[in-house]
Amino acid sequence: MIQKRDTLRGAEIFVRSLRDEGVEYVFGYPGGAVLHIYDELFKQSEVKHILVRHEQGAGHAADGYTRATGKPGVVLVTSGPGVTNCVTPIATAYMDSTPLVVFSGQVPTRLIGNDAFQEVDAVGITRPCVKHNFLVKDVRDLAVTIKKAFHVAMSGRPGPVLVDIPKDVTADSCEYTYPDSVDIRSYRPVVKGHPGQIKKAAKLILSAKRPMIYTGGGVILGNASAELREFTRMLGYPITQTLMGLGAFPATDPQFIGMLGMHGTYEANMGMHYCDVLIAIGARFDDRVTGDLKQFCPQAQIIHVDVDPSSISKNVRVDIPIVGDVKHVLVDLCAALRAHGGKPDAEALKTWWAQIKEWQAVDCLRYNRNSEVIKPQFVIEKLYELTQGRAYVTSDVGQHQMWAAQFYKFDEPRHWINSGGLGTMGFGLPAAMGVQLGFPRETVACITGEASLVMCIQELSTCLQYGLPIKIINLNNRYMGMVRQWQEFFYDKRYSHSYMDALPDFVKLAESFGHTGMRVEKTKDVETALRDALKMKDKLVLLDFITDQTENVYPMMASGKGQHEMHLSPDRELA
Amino acid sequence: MRHILSLLVENEAGALSRISGLFSARAFNIESLTVAPTEDASVSRMTIVTNGSDEIIEQIMKQVNKLVDVIKVMDLSESDHIERELMLIKVTAKGEAREELKRMVDIFRGRIIDVTDNTYTVEMTGDGNKLNAFIKALDPKLILEVVRTGVSGIARGDRAIRT
Numbered sequence: 247m248i249q250k251r252d253t254l255r256g257a258e259i260f261v262r263s264l265r266d267e268g269v270e271y272v273f274g275y276p277g278g279a280v281l282h283i284y285d286e287l288f289k290q291s292e293v294k295h296i297l298v299r300h301e302q303g304a305g306h307a308a309d310g311y312t313r314a315t316g317k318p319g320v321v322l323v324t325s326g327p328g329v330t331n332c333v334t335p336i337a338t339a340y341m342d343s344t345p346l347v348v349f350s351g352q353v354p355t356r357l358i359g360n361d362a363f364q365e366v367d368a369v370g371i372t373r374p375c376v377k378h379n380f381l382v383k384d385v386r387d388l389a390v391t392i393k394k395a396f397h398v399a400m401s402g403r404p405g406p407v408l409v410d411i412p413k414d415v416t417a418d419s420c421e422y423t424y425p426d427s428v429d430i431r432s433y434r435p436v437v438k439g440h441p442g443q444i445k446k447a448a449k450l451i452l453s454a455k456r457p458m459i460y461t462g463g464g465v466i467l468g469n470a471s472a473e474l475r476e477f478t479r480m481l482g483y484p485i486t487q488t489l490m491g492l493g494a495f496p497a498t499d500p501q502f503i504g505m506l507g508m509h510g511t512y513e514a515n516m517g518m519h520y521c522d523v524l525i526a527i528g529a530r531f532d533d534r535v536t537g538d539l540k541q542f543c544p545q546a547q548i549i550h551v552d553v554d555p556s557s558i559s560k561n562v563r564v565d566i567p568i569v570g571d572v573k574h575v576l577v578d579l580c581a582a583l584r585a586h587g588g589k590p591d592a593e594a595l596k597t598w599w600a601q602i603k604e605w606q607a608v609d610c611l612r613y614n615r616n617s618e619v620i621k622p623q624f625v626i627e628k629l630y631e632l633t634q635g636r637a638y639v640t641s642d643v644g645q646h647q648m649w650a651a652q653f654y655k656f657d658e659p660r661h662w663i664n665s666g667g668l669g670t671m672g673f674g675l676p677a678a679m680g681v682q683l684g685f686p687r688e689t690v691a692c693i694t695g696e697a698s699l700v701m702c703i704q705e706l707s708t709c710l711q712y713g714l715p716i717k718i719i720n721l722n723n724r725y726m727g728m729v730r731q732w733q734e735f736f737y738d739k740r741y742s743h744s745y746m747d748a749l750p751d752f753v754k755l756a757e758s759f760g761h762t763g764m765r766v767e768k769t770k771d772v773e774t775a776l777r778d779a780l781k782m783k784d785k786l787v788l789l790d791f792i793t794d795q796t797e798n799v800y801p802m803m804a805s806g807k808g809q810h811e812m813h814l815s816p817d818r819e820l821a
Numbered sequence: 822m823r824h825i826l827s828l829l830v831e832n833e834a835g836a837l838s839r840i841s842g843l844f845s846a847r848a849f850n851i852e853s854l855t856v857a858p859t860e861d862a863s864v865s866r867m868t869i870v871t872n873g874s875d876e877i878i879e880q881i882m883k884q885v886n887k888l889v890d891v892i893k894v895m896d897l898s899e900s901d902h903i904e905r906e907l908m909l910i911k912v913t914a915k916g917e918a919r920e921e922l923k924r925m926v927d928i929f930r931g932r933i934i935d936v937t938d939n940t941y942t943v944e945m946t947g948d949g950n951k952l953n954a955f956i957k958a959l960d961p962k963l964i965l966e967v968v969r970t971g972v973s974g975i976a977r978g979d980r981a982i983r984t
C-alpha cells in the first residue's frame with residue numbers, strides 16, 4: 247500500500263517524530279536556535295513539554311524519568327549555553343548508562359564554524375560523554391536520525407545520545423515518514439550469551455562452597471529483576487548489590503546481605519573477600535566497589551555477565567566472561583542449572599551462611615537511636631516505615647546518599663534513583679520531578695543535603711508550575727558532610743571550605759516558591775513531621791531536618807584498602 | 822608490545838575525532854594513525870599503531886569496537902601481515918655529496934623525485950625500521966624535512982576485513 251506522505255517543515259517533522267516514537271514528555275528550555283521547534287510544540291498537545299528553570303534541571307529530570315519508568319528521557323535545549331548547561335546531566339547519564347536523547351539547537355548550517363551568536367561545537371563538547379551523537383545537516387536526514395538516536399540510546403548498554411539540529415534544518419521541508427526500525431551495520435549489540443560459556447558457568451556455580459552473587463545497575467537497566475530473583479532463590483546463595491543495583495533483588499529478603507563497596511555492609515564486603523565463586527551480573531567492578539584491586543576477591547573464580555564486552559576484564563580479570571543481555575543470560579543460566587541436574591552443596595552452603603550470620607551479628611549499621619539531636623539515619627528509617635518501603639527515592643551526593651542507600655530498604659527496581667557514577671550534586675530534585683511525572687500518584691521523596699539541594703533549587707519553581715508534590719527530605723547538617731568526613735579522617739580535622747555558611751531559611755525558601763516548608767529540630771518530632779508531610783498529597787513539602795553535624799557514614803572502606811579492611815564507628819573498631 | 826590495528830569505519834564527519842578522542846580520554850598510546858576511504862566510498866580504512874600490554878590492547882580493541890561508527894576491528898599483528906609506510910625526505914645535496922646521496926638512495930631502493938641545485942627530494946616506502954635506518958644513515962645536518970605517512974597494513978594470504 248502506498249501511503250500519501252506529507253511534506254513538512256523540519257520543526258514539524260521533529261515534533262511528529264517524537265509523537266510517533268511515543269514520547270510523552272520533553273524536558274526543555276527555549277532559545278533562538280529552537281524557536282521553530284517551540285512554535286510547533288505550541289500547536290499540539292500530544293508531546294507534553296515541561297519547562298524547567300535551568301537546562302541542568304531538564305537533563306536530570308529526563309534522567310529521573312527514564313530511570314523510574316524505563317522509557318527514554320527526552321531533552322530539548324537551545325544552542326550555545328543551552329547545551330553547555332546540559333553537559334553535566336549528559337555526563338551523569340553516561341556514567342550510569344541511562345538512555346537520554348538530548349536535542350540541541352544549533353546555529354544555521356551556513357554559519358557553523360563562524361563563531362556565530364550562541365554557537366558551540368555541541369557534538370565536540372559532548373563526544374566524550376555520550377554513547378553517540380549526530381549533527382543533522384539536511385532535513386531529509388532528520389526523522390531517520392531521530393529514530394537512530396532512540397535506538398542507540400535504548401539498546402545494548404544504554405546511554406545518552408545527542409542530536410544537534412541547526413536552525414535552518416528545522417525551517418526546511420521534505421516528505422515525512424518515521425521509520426519503524428533502523429539497522430546500523432556498525433552497531434549490533436549482542437543479546438544472547440554464548441551457550442558454551444553459560445554451561446561452564448552453571449557448572450562452576452554449582453561447585454561453589456562459598457558463593458557470592460554481586461549485581462549492579464545493569465540488572466535494573468536490563469529489566470532483569472524477575473530473572474535475578476528466580477536465579478538467586480533457586481540457588482539460595484547470598485547476594486549483594488552495588489549502589490546502582492539496589493532494588494533489583496528485594497532488600498528485605500534474607501538472602502540479601504546489603505550493599506557492598508566503600509560504605510557497604512561489613513558482611514557484604516567480607517563475603518566478597520572470602521568467597522570462592524563470584525557471580526557478577528550487570529556490574530562493572532568500579533573502584534568504589536573493589537577497593538584495592540590487588541586484594542580483590544583473592545580466592546574467587548569469577549563469572550561476569552555484561553552486555554558491554556569492554557566492561558569485562560577491564561578492572562578485574564575474570565574466569566568465565568559472558569557477553570549478553572542480562573535478562574537473556576539469566577534465563578539461559580537458570581535453564582542450564584536445571585539441565586545440569588546438580589544441586590548446590592548444601593553442607594558447604596550451611597557453613598558459609600553461618601559465617602555470614604556471624605559477620606551480620608556485628609551490626610555494622612548500628613547508630614544511636616536515642617539521641618536527642620536528630621540522627622540522619624533515623625529520619626530515613628522513619629521515612630521507610632511511613633512509606634512502607636514503597637516510595638520512589640531520589641538522592642543527591644554525599645553522606646545523605648549513602649545513608650539513604652543503607653537505611654531505605656528497596657524491594658523493587660527503579661525506585662532508588664541516584665547519581666552513582668558521576669556523583670552529581672544537584673541531581674536529586676530535578677530527578678524527582680521526572681519520577682513524579684512518570685508516576686503522578688506515587689510518593690516521591692528526594693533525600694538530600696543542604697549543599698546539594700541548593701545546586702538546582704530553582705526547580706522548585708518548575709515543581710509548582712506542574713503540581714509535583716515531591717517530599718524533600720533535607721538532612722541539614724550545615725556541612726558538606728561527606729567532605730567534612732574526609733577532612734576529619736584524612737586532613738586532621740582541617741575543615742577547609744566545607745562549612746555551608748550563610749544558609750537560607752529553607753522554610754521561607756519553600757514558601758517563597760509557593761510550597762510548604764517545615765523545620766524539624768528534635769528527634770521526637772521527626773515522625774509527626776514526616777506523617778504530616780506525607781499526608782499532603784498535593785503539595786510539595788520541604789522538610790528541613792536539623793541533624794547531628796558530627797555524624798559520619800560507617801562502615802567505611804578507605805580507598806586503596808581491601809574489602810575486608812573496613813572501619814566501623816570509632817567506638818567499636820574491629821581488629 | 823607494538824600492535825597494528827586495522828579498522829573499518831563509517832566515512833562520516835567526526836569518526837576520526839571519536840577514535841582519536843577515545844585514545845586520549847583513556848590514555849591509550851597512538852604511535853601513528855592513517856585513514857583514507859576504501860573502494861566503498863561510505864567506508865574508511867584506518868590503521869593505528871599502538872603499544873601496550875595484552876590487557877591494554879584487549880581494552881583498546883573492545884573500546885574501539887564499541888564506538889557506533891566502527892564497523893570492524895582487527896589486530897594485524899596477531900598473524901602474518903605486511904606493513905608499509907611512505908616517507909618523503911628532503912636533503913641538502915651539494916657538490917660531492919650528491920653522488921654519495923644517490924648511491925644511498927639506490928641501496929635503500931628509494932627514488933629521487935625532485936632535484937634542485939642544492940637539494941634532493943627522496944621518496945621511500947617500507948616498514949618503519951627501514952625508513953628509520955635510512956634516516957640514521959644520513960648526516961643529520963643534511964636533512965631539511967621528513968614527512969612520513971604513518972603505517973598502513975594488510976594481512977597476508979586470504980585473510981581480509983570486509984564490511
Ligand SMILES: Cc1ncc(C[n+]2csc(CCOP(=O)(O)OP(=O)(O)O)c2C)c(N)n1
Pocket residue numbers: 642643644645646647669670671672694695696697698699721723725726727728729
Ligand atoms: C557538582 C559537585 N560538586 C562537588 C562535589 C563533591 N562533593 C561530594 S559530596 C559533597 C558534599 C555534599 O554535601 P551535602 O549535599 O550537604 O550532603 P551531606 O554530605 O552533608 O549529606 C561534595 C561537595 C560533587 N559530588 N558534585
